Amino acid sequence: MFRVAGYRLHVNPNPQLATRNKQIMKQFIGFLHKEFLHIFRDPRTMVIIFGLPIIQLLLFGKVINTDLQDSKIAILDQSHDNTTREITSKLLSSGYFILDQELMPGADVEDVFRKGKAKMVIDFEQNFEQNLERDGKANVQLLADASDPNTARILTNYASAIINDYIQKEKLQNIQLPYQINTEVRMLYNEGLKSVYMFVPGIMAMILMLISAMMTSISISREKEMGTMEVLLASPLKPIQIVLGKVTPYLLLSFINAVTIILIGTLVFGVPIKGSIVFLIAESFLFILMALSLGILISTIAPNQMVAMFVSVLMLMLPTILLSGFMFPIENMPTPLRILSNFMPPRWFIIIIKNIMLKGTGILYVWKETLILITMTFVFIGLSVKNFKIRLE
């Protein structure tokens, strides 16, 4: 302790402590140095640190786009007068909507939704213009597919806003008569706009996909790591026997998972099952089989369990959440991502489940998606057997 300009400065009273601290610091820095060397010399770590965030950011940015554009709608124009045509053209030139089809009066509106072609149907009543000019009131009905309640709400809001805007701008030049267009909104399949109706199918797809694929992906890698794969290979067992032998137990077990999720969805969250339960279970079965086969395929490629798990979780989970239409509408994504989304099995499965549970459709409406899943399953199994090295290298 000594005085400088009247102030006391404390010199470290314990020089040994200072040396010790210096040593600890030196050790630490030496260790840091080593760690950096390891990191820079491992290409995989570099990809994860630099490549992954960039990819994720681009993906997220493009996908999380809550502004809806170019949503497909159908118009049921029972009047075909100037007003309805003006409103229609205003709707279609807004950029929010694309015309899927014009429905004839008496058309089965439900069918349009079941087929998944349009997200909203705009129904102009008969003698629309006449009613408006004579009574100052006309009715238009907005029917939306609320199996995706968020989208439904947004679309109906857009449409209502455009229609009201039309009145403000076009018709209120004559202040005498207040014109009013009643927009009646009907949310189909999900009157309460419960988001759980959208979530449960999505979660089901995600969980089944993840767990099934992950389970089988580590299974073959594990045999390779333990060394028992060598012994299996040097035996009369054929690759197809091994592959199917690995898939089957998980198939039976995942099945229980699927039933549980459906039960919880209906009993706890109140998601209806309008369609055939048996059909629902059958489709779930197919999806599980597909996911297991994908897992096996990953397993034949991955050199060890860690890589297998990594690939399963990262490569499957993220795309499932982002690109399957589960949370973010596919229609809004830029074309490359939309194309990529076609290769995501959950995308098709979610359509199937929603159809069965919320819209009560049968095989006729989902045959395309089912066929896609079946094809994927065969491809994965085929590739697994082909990839399955009958030799060690």
Add this chain to the structure above:
Amino acid sequence: MDKQNNDPKSAVHCESISKKYDEIEALKNINFSVNPGEIFGIIGPDGAGKTTLFRILTTLILADSGTASVDDFDVVNDYKEIRKQVGYMPGKFSLYQDLTVEENLNFFATVFNTTIEENYELIKDIYQQIEPFKNRRAGKLSGGMKQKLALSCALIHKPSVLFLDEPTTGVDPVSRKEFWGMLKSLKAQGITILVSTPYMDEASLCDRIALIQNGQFLKIDTPKNIVAQYENKLWAVQSDNMYKLLTDLRANELTNNCFAFGDKHHVSVSNEQLTMNSLKETLDRLEHTNIEIREIEPTIEDCFMQLSQK
């Protein structure tokens, strides 16, 4: 090229087998034959190429060049036949750790389309030693017991040829001895056995051996013949200060080389000028006490070291 067998059919036959991994030549031009019913040892340190050779013979990997056959079946074209007939015990035993002894055995029996009962006679002596533990998980067995279980699993289908890749590595000396005893009784049943090991002292337990180093065979012959072909004389030397003795013997211009061998040093002598007496005198002058010098027969290890230095 070794063709000492007179039988028309050799259990294992290798011609000009070579294998490269990236830049490293794992095997260079391997040629040899194994007679039916032989215990053939492949002796060499880690990285010599033993495992690579075994994997080629059990059809698990392909050689870059050369041909090989097991029981007259080609390893490339007839691999399916070979896989039905050989027993393979890879390094580290490769058992299912979370299955019990009995479950492991049952599984391998099923894989080879047989049952435990069918060939029980063959594995009886071995299995009886682990039978008291038949409900214990393989992961919880000691090294020696794992060894016996793995051997039983490899024998369950009465193979014609048995490939054992380093079965005694990491196992205590007692179990090692027992294991070789089991191999001898298997040979009596007519099974051809190929064993690889890094332990030179196990070489003498084989009918014929091949010494391997850096992917090449140094010599193929019976242990006796190999010892007989050792060049130079070999002396075992002892004194009270073994470390000093080692440096002194190496410094001596008349000795070829000198290596520590446990409690004695082995000195290789070719120079006629050096006699045991003259060496003793030299050591006396260097203040060694209790000097003992004896001529001895070389061990396989001596032979290996001499051959690998060529």
Add this chain to the structure above:
Amino acid sequence: MNNPTQHNSNKVIIAENLTKKFGNFKAVDHISFEVNRGEIFGFLGANGAGKTTAMRMLCGLSIPSDGKGLVAGYDIGTQTELVKKNIGYMSQKFSLYEDLTVAENIRFFSGIYGISPAERKEKQEKLLKDLDLESSKDSLIGSLPLGWKQKLAFSVAIFHDPKIVFLDEPTGGVDPITRRKFWDLIYEAADRGITVFVTTHYMDEAEYCNRVSIMNAGRIEALDTPENLKKQFGAKNMDEVFLKIARNVE
């Protein structure tokens, strides 16, 4: 920090009733022994006999359940950090970082043990010269042959001139010539006053040790010079001694 029990600086290891229990299982059961400075001490025993557990305790990696131990004068129960600073360690499973060069490995371990850069440079030059590895200074460890790796690993383990170095099966699977060259290094180290505590499965290596202890089922069944043990058990070599002990206990 001075340790009052450091008076016995000639005894590098003092173990008294050292015990390690895992639940009810006694992996190490009351072992007692001493190791002198500059000795080459062989620590033998079958797999599962408790060797590895005992070594971990002596290296300060595992706290004893019972008993006491002093290594390099420091208590292995309460002064583990000081123990670690004063010992060297090398095993068959791990020696050096494969994806770092020779020089980088030396630099890293020097940093851990607090060797100054100037001192490191000097010792590094000497080490590389002695091992004849000067040209490999900037080679990745992974690219070196096994024999060189082992020798290098040993040299790095004693780089900081510890009082004692622990070697866990350092010569497993190595060819016979390299094995002996490795033992040459061990002899040199012992000559310099570094105590060497080594476990091995090669019974001929047991003969190179000044004294040998043989563990079985957690206990030390024999401890003496190889010469005396052979006389005691009427055996020709250590291999036989080992077999006789193992058979006796069964």
